[in-house]
Amino acid sequence: MFGLSNPQRFMAFTGPLTPILWGLAVVLLAVGSWLSFTVPADYQQGETVRIMFVHVPAAVWGLGAYAALGVSSFFALVFRHALADAAARAAALPGAAFTALALFTGSLWGKPMWGTWWVWDARLTSVLVLFLFYLGYMALRASIDDEQKGARAAAVLGLVGLINLPIVKFSVDWWNTLHQPASFLTPGSSGLDPVYLPPFLTMLAAYGVLFLALWLTAIRTEVRRRRVVTLRARQALEA
Amino acid sequence: MSRPSVQREPRPPGLRGATRVLLERELDLAWSGGGGPLLACGFFVCLTAVLPLAVGGDFRTLGPVAGGVAWLALALASLLSLERLFERDLEDGALDLLALGHLPMEAVVMIKALAQWIAVGVPLGLTAPIAAMALGLPPGLAPLTALSALIGGAGFALTGTLGAALALGARRGGLLIAVVVLPLFIPPVVFGAGALERASSGQSPVPALAFLGAYVLFAAVITAFASAAAVRNAQE
Amino acid sequence: MLDLDMGRYALFVWPAWGASALVLIALAARALIASRRWKRELKHLTDADEAARSQAAQRAAGQEQ
Amino acid sequence: MIHTLTLADLTVIRGERRLFKGLNLELKAGQALALTGANGAGKTSLLRAIAGLLRPDAGTIAFRDGDGNLLDERTARGREVHFLGHQDALKTGRTTREELGFQCDWLGHTQHGFDHAAEAFGLQPLLDLEVRRLSAGQRRRLAMGRLIGSPRALWLLDEPMAPLDVRWREAFADQMRRHLDADGLIVAAVHDPLPIPVRTLDLGGLG
Numbered sequence: 044m045f046g047l048s049n050p051q052r053f054m055a056f057t058g059p060l061t062p063i064l065w066g067l068a069v070v071l072l073a074v075g076s077w078l079s080f081t082v083p084a085d086y087q088q089g090e091t092v093r094i095m096f097v098h099v100p101a102a103v104w105g106l107g108a109y110a111a112l113g114v115s116s117f118f119a120l121v122f123r124h125a126l127a128d129a130a131a132r133a134a135a136l137p138g139a140a141f142t143a144l145a146l147f148t149g150s151l152w153g154k155p156m157w158g159t160w161w162v163w164d165a166r167l168t169s170v171l172v173l174f175l176f177y178l179g180y181m182a183l184r185a186s187i188d189d190e191q192k193g194a195r196a197a198a199v200l201g202l203v204g205l206i207n208l209p210i211v212k213f214s215v216d217w218w219n220t221l222h223q224p225a226s227f228l229t230p231g232s233s234g235l236d237p238v239y240l241p242p243f244l245t246m247l248a249a250y251g252v253l254f255l256a257l258w259l260t261a262i263r264t265e266v267r268r269r270r271v272v273t274l275r276a277r278q279a280l281e282a
Numbered sequence: 283m284s285r286p287s288v289q290r291e292p293r294p295p296g297l298r299g300a301t302r303v304l305l306e307r308e309l310d311l312a313w314s315g316g317g318g319p320l321l322a323c324g325f326f327v328c329l330t331a332v333l334p335l336a337v338g339g340d341f342r343t344l345g346p347v348a349g350g351v352a353w354l355a356l357a358l359a360s361l362l363s364l365e366r367l368f369e370r371d372l373e374d375g376a377l378d379l380l381a382l383g384h385l386p387m388e389a390v391v392m393i394k395a396l397a398q399w400i401a402v403g404v405p406l407g408l409t410a411p412i413a414a415m416a417l418g419l420p421p422g423l424a425p426l427t428a429l430s431a432l433i434g435g436a437g438f439a440l441t442g443t444l445g446a447a448l449a450l451g452a453r454r455g456g457l458l459i460a461v462v463v464l465p466l467f468i469p470p471v472v473f474g475a476g477a478l479e480r481a482s483s484g485q486s487p488v489p490a491l492a493f494l495g496a497y498v499l500f501a502a503v504i505t506a507f508a509s510a511a512a513v514r515n516a517q518e
Numbered sequence: 519m520l521d522l523d524m525g526r527y528a529l530f531v532w533p534a535w536g537a538s539a540l541v542l543i544a545l546a547a548r549a550l551i552a553s554r555r556w557k558r559e560l561k562h563l564t565d566a567d568e569a570a571r572s573q574a575a576q577r578a579a580g581q582e583q
Numbered sequence: 584m585i586h587t588l589t590l591a592d593l594t595v596i597r598g599e600r601r602l603f604k605g606l607n608l609e610l611k612a613g614q615a616l617a618l619t620g621a622n623g624a625g626k627t628s629l630l631r632a633i634a635g636l637l638r639p640d641a642g643t644i645a646f647r648d649g650d651g652n653l654l655d656e657r658t659a660r661g662r663e664v665h666f667l668g669h670q671d672a673l674k675t676g677r678t679t680r681e682e683l684g685f686q687c688d689w690l691g692h693t694q695h696g697f698d699h700a701a702e703a704f705g706l707q708p709l710l711d712l713e714v715r716r717l718s719a720g721q722r723r724r725l726a727m728g729r730l731i732g733s734p735r736a737l738w739l740l741d742e743p744m745a746p747l748d749v750r751w752r753e754a755f756a757d758q759m760r761r762h763l764d765a766d767g768l769i770v771a772a773v774h775d776p777l778p779i780p781v782r783t784l785d786l787g788g789l790g
Binding site: 120172175176178179182183186187188189191192193195196199200202203204206207210211213214215217218221222 | 444448449450451452453454458461462463464465466468469472473476479480493497500504508511512515516518
């Protein structure tokens with residue numbers, strides 16, 4: 044993947060990089076949180092605008108993680124890299140967790156605004172559908188015992204999912220125009236008061252760096268796990 | 283026993299011949315045991331009958347959702363016989379025989395998808411308007427329901443075939459196929475039910491049907507390659 | 519200035535931020551613990567490998583004398 | 584037409600176990616190869632690798648025709664290779680006639696391929712019986728029908744004779760001799776030795 048196909052070079056390259064990412068993520072999260080609670084409340088939404096600073100980054104990086112999963116699946120399928128499969132597997136859990144967070148914070152944000160915990164609008168429904176894609180991916184990977192076969196089947200689904208995502212997103216948006224022709228201003232979409240940009244962008248970057256840190260750490264762990272398994276198998280053979 | 287003369291050059295069945303031969307067998311297997319399309323239609327009708335029992339038989343509540351429910355039932359009924367599509371062939375070794383035919387695996391999976399559409403999709407498509415009208419869909423929409431159900435049924439058959447191939451060799455195949463495939467069924471359900479919705483509110487359903495058709499072509503390309511890859515993977 | 523008084527929205531802002539913090543920390547913890555575990559496992563195995571190899575080397579050296 | 588099968592440095596790893604490594608072999612027309620070795624030594628995996636059903640982890644499998652030029656793997660396997668695994672690939676709900684017919688049609692049959700196959704394995708009395716009513720031996724003979732009904736150069740057989748009784752083992756041995764005389768090739772995974780002249784490759788040791 045991106046030339047780092049052989050594990051040794053990948054481990055060497057990401058060795059020093061991963062701690063830096065973890066450090067940067069912590070700093071960004073701290074600064075972002077601090078900024079999120081120093082900006083003035085929104086005249087219309089009141090304090091609930093602060094929820095946006097955790098909702099939107101989670102939704103954005105939930106999608107970002109699926110893109111990483113899909114692209115890794117492509118490399119795993121086409122170039123048969125074991126590393127690419129590890130990358131796809133490693134992106135699944137953080138991505139699903141971020142998407143679930145986006146759903147939870149989204150409904151918390153909606154309640155004071157629309158009076159209901161869940162609204163079937165285009166954005167929240169798309170996040171829910173993305174969560175279903177993760178569910179399907181993880182269910183498939185969990186129910187095939189043979190590791191090698193499970194990995195390839197999951198790679199096919201990861202790639203198919205990535206290709207289908209824009210189509211499904213389009214159909215949800217089209218569906219939204221069908222049932223709610225007067226599409227009212229969905230919160231935080233366009234009219235973002237510039238004063239909220241610093242916390243918003245910091246938190247967005249923070250979630251992104253955190254995802255990278257989680258992702259690389261999980262891949263490195265998987266590389267080490269496979270080395271342990273092969274070493275144990277060889278020792279069992281020699282014993 | 284007279285010595286059978288062993289001719290060297292077998293007459294290849296040619297593309298059409300092999301396709302016909304496999305299609306016939308798949309249809310025979312799908313409709314074997316007398317069940318035939320009755321099973322899928324039976325499930326479809328059951329699902330439709332349960333709704334009024336659940337929410338009351340008043341057409342004022344059923345009418346507006348009739349088209350949508352018919353499409354939901356169509357999607358679920360299409361999931362029915364997907365497990366049979368590959369699982370049985372893997373167990374009895376037929377998949378290896380299919381892999382060594384003249385046609386590539388990409389063609390085999392497409393023929394299976396076609397057989398799935400003919401055996402399940404078409405009967406469901408013809409039952410859909412009847413079930414929808416029973417739920418209060420204005421009779422004027424019946425032809426549109428049938429047309430959209432037939433096109434959408436092809437999308438369900440194709441994506442369902444892909445789901446069946448992916449879940450091949452997995453434990454709990456049936457349920458897994460549903461979880462894997464249902465998110466991919468969203469576009470046909472949205473466009474299909476949307477076509478009915480548009481038509482019932484006087485607008486032209488053609489754009490929705492066009493999207494439905496586009497999804498089917500899109501699903502065909504994806505299914506051919508992805509299913510073949512999934513089947514080869516499970517065969518190893 | 520830092521404004522932590524959410525007023526009547528406290529019931530929505532704090533659970534949202536609380537859940538987010540919880541999940542992110544859980545993800546980080548899970549990843550780091552697993553990483554440390556397999557790093558230790560691998561080190562343990564490679565040490566054992568080296569020890570076995572160095573013993574074999576000594577035995578071979580012993581036989582040469 | 585496949586005349587030579589060449590395996591070069593073939594390696595297959597299943598899970599963490601290395602089944603065989605660096606396997607080199609050349610089989611010419613008219614030759615048969617018996618694969619021996621303990622269960623799980625990789626006999627079936629080697630057959631499936633040659634048939635293209637299993638992707639080897641390293642090494643190559645080459646099919647060459649009479650003049651020695653390389654045949655495309657995909658078409659060679661689609662037209663010139665038979666694979667008879669442990670399972671018979673038969674649908675129990677259908678009749679013998681339908682299944683034999685499908686096998687011959689799907690793999691491409693000669694003019695009277697169906698009749699030759701039925702005759703060679705004594706399937707005439709069973710034609711209208713459902714496969715589920717056949718004994719294991721009869722099912723194996725039905726599955727073998729495709730070898731005669733649709734003549735192909737390379738036979739890959741996985742313990743072919745196991746369910747057959749003595750009479751039909753001799754009949755099948757006769758079919759194998761006739762296949763080899765007609766410049767065919769056979770690779771068979773066996774437990775008890777084949778009643779025909781064979782080269783042997785023991786996978787037990789190589790694993």
